[in-house]
Amino acid sequence: MAFIEISDELLGTFVPIAVYWLYSGVYMLLEGWDEYRLHPKGEENVKNVVSKATVVKGVLVQQTFQVAISLLLFKIIGDETGTPPTQPSTAIIILQFIVAMLVMDTWQYFIHRYMHINKFLYKHIHSKHHTLVVPYAFGALYNHPLEGLLLDTVGGALSFLVSGMTPRTGIYFFSFATVKTVDDHCGLWLPGNLLHVLFHNNCAYHDIHHQLYGSKYNFSQPFFVMWDKILGTYMPYTLEVRKEGGLEARPVKQD
Numbered sequence: 020m021a022f023i024e025i026s027d028e029l030l031g032t033f034v035p036i037a038v039y040w041l042y043s044g045v046y047m048l049l050e051g052w053d054e055y056r057l058h059p060k061g062e063e064n065v066k067n068v069v070s071k072a073t074v075v076k077g078v079l080v081q082q083t084f085q086v087a088i089s090l091l092l093f094k095i096i097g098d099e100t101g102t103p104p105t106q107p108s109t110a111i112i113i114l115q116f117i118v119a120m121l122v123m124d125t126w127q128y129f130i131h132r133y134m135h136i137n138k139f140l141y142k143h144i145h146s147k148h149h150t151l152v153v154p155y156a157f158g159a160l161y162n163h164p165l166e167g168l169l170l171d172t173v174g175g176a177l178s179f180l181v182s183g184m185t186p187r188t189g190i191y192f193f194s195f196a197t198v199k200t201v202d203d204h205c206g207l208w209l210p211g212n213l214l215h216v217l218f219h220n221n222c223a224y225h226d227i228h229h230q231l232y233g234s235k236y237n238f239s240q241p242f243f244v245m246w247d248k249i250l251g252t253y254m255p256y257t258l259e260v261r262k263e264g265g266l267e268a269r270p271v272k273q274d
Contacts, residue, residue, distance in 0.1 A: 027103055027186035028093040035193040036082050042198050043157035046205045055207045056265040057226050058153045066152040074151070074161045081160050081167035088172045092179075093186065104185045112188055119182035119192055120242045126174040128246040132238040134166065151204075154222075154229055159204040199241045208258060208266050220244050223268040227256050232270060 053060065069077075098104070106112070134145035147163045160167065175196070179189055202214050203225045215221045220239055227233035236254035239247045247253035255271040 027190060028090075028097065031186045031189040031193060032086055032089040032093070034190050035197040036085070038194045038197045039078075039082075039160070039201060040157070042201045043159075046156035046201070046207060049207060049209070052207065052209070053265055055209050057206050057208060057223060057268055059261070059263060059265060063153045063155065068150045069161075071157075074158045077147075077161045078157065078159075080164055081162060081171070084164060084168055085172050085175075088168070088176065092176055096180075103187065106185060106187060112184070115182040115184040115188060116192055116195075119178040119184060120196075122181045123174050123178040123196065124239060124242050124246065126177055127170055127240050128238050130170050130174070131240065132252065134170075135234065135238070149229065149234070152229055154204040154206050154226060156201050156205040159200045196241060203241055218242055223256055223258055223266075226268050227254055227270060236270075 049055075050060075058066075107115075131145075134140045144163045144166050148161060148166065151158045151161060160171065162170065175193060178192075182192075184192060199214060199218070202212070203220065203222050205222050206226065208215070208223060212221075220242055224237055224244065225240065228237040233254055236252050237244075237247055238252055239245070244253060256268045257271055258266050259269055261267050
């Protein structure tokens with residue numbers, strides 16, 4: 020029986036979506052680990068004003084736009100012969116990852132921050148994401164469709180084009196970026212999480228931003244905190260054990 024060959028372009032389009040739901044599913048299975056939660060379970064039902072069913076529908080809408088833009092991009096830049104480009108050396112791929120991460124962070128920082136500064140955009144666009152005061156994994160991409168298009172889809176396309184990565188490298192990069200984004204919204208500070216070791220921009224850092232006192236800080240996402248530190252929007256935090264169990268990210272006053 021002959022196997023159907025799936026192009027790197029199709030894999031690069033659909034694998035990150037599969038990763039999103041699979042990785043989110045892992046965190047759903049871990050929801051009972053209350054000692055690692057950044058918010059008590061009850062807060063999720065009290066503070067979040069949208070149902071999980073609504074969040075799922077919203078994310079699926081965004082991912083539909085994501086698929087359409089991705090397929091269009093690959094159609095425009097694709098080789099008419101259908102021959103996959105040769106993969107560069109490992110060193111070049113690592114460099115492409117770094118460039119793509121920096122491009123994505125830069126794009127998302129300034130668009131994200133402007134959506135907070137502009138009252139019209141915040142009220143009608145970005146506030147949808149902040150209806151999840153208590154973030155959870157599969158709510159990571161719960162945004163207004165226009166925000167999803169500008170922030171995530173266009174940001175991803177720019178990262179891909181500027182870094183010069185191949186569609187095959189894109190499979191790995193966007194899967195990694197998806198894991199990072201989901202992890203930043205998971206609301207669980209799990210011991211041994213390598214992403215917390217490698218990146219200061221993590222679920223506790225982003226949780227600060229989702230709280231009222233932190234809405235003008237910690238705009239950086241999803242990898243580094245450099246723009247927050249450079250432009251004075253960095254809010255450090257400490258992780259403290261709550262009396263009723265679990266953890267809490269608390270802002271640290273700066274001099």
